Amino acid sequence: MGSQTGSEAAGPRQVAADDADGDWSAEVEQALTEATEGLSDRSQITIDTSVAHPARRYDYLLGGKTHYAADRESADAIESAFPGIRIAAQENRRFLRRAVTMLASTYGIDQFLDIGTGIPSPGNTHEVAQSVLPHARVLYVDNDPVVLAHSQALLTSSGAGRTAYIEADLRRPAEILEHPALRSTLDLNRPVGLIIVAVLHFLPDSDRPQQLIDQIVAALPAGSFLVLSHGTWDFMPAEMIAQIKALPTPKTGVFQTRTKQQVERFFKGMDLIPPGVGAINRWHAENEPEPRPTDQQTAFLGGIGRLR
């Protein structure tokens, strides 16, 4: 089905996030055995290092260690036109942390579906959620095999909680929603925090991102939340936009920014948590260390919606 699951090394034995619940482990192990059929070790995961990839480029921008020359060249090229890019990556990560903390502490959300997880980095969703609610559960999803290869760090759940990882594509929601690891990790009869942070700008309109969100949201009960962040040109001067647009696409890959109005549409039918969709550097950021970056440096919109 085009998805694999794994942890330390991709393989049927390295799958369980915790062994506190024997039944759960057995169930997930069975699901993962099927998902990873033919994948006996990590060396069989094919990772193309010759072209830049969002997960590795983002890791480079955050000061991580999992990136290759093509990723660095791509990030450096974008930085030459948009000097705020490293700040943007850091601010996005901060937004994610604040959003997960808010959902867990204010709304008691204890299960999360994090699509477009990225390479593990300090403040992974389960670490943040479990620091508030130790029993919290997280299912991570990404379509980049390099994230699978590093997914061990995502499976370090607290004993009381659970985490799992599947390699799947947001553009094929059914594969995520029907994956046995989802049903084994999350209870879709109870509210879920759906996290789609810094991902949708990699999906052009031709991928129909609205329909994809609608399809996933339709599987979640009322009282669930959507956390979303998205690159925007709303705060940028025209000449900076022109410089970014002039960069060669093979270097930068697909990147479709959207306006505030377009990002708001992803929350259709939901109640937006005040102040609504806005610049992520200011979104509930009153406790972040000063000085705060500007909207232009960050160039990201974000918000949280609650399903009715």
Ligand SMILES: C[S@@+](CC[C@H](N)C(=O)[O-])C[C@H]1O[C@@H](n2cnc3c(N)ncnc32)[C@H](O)[C@@H]1O
């Ligand atoms: C910029 S990173 C964001 C990581 C994390 N959400 C965060 O905000 O820190 C974008 C991630 O989305 C993943 N991604 C991009 N397109 C995807 C798709 N169609 N399905 C699943 N994951 C995708 C990339 O592989 C990458 O890991």
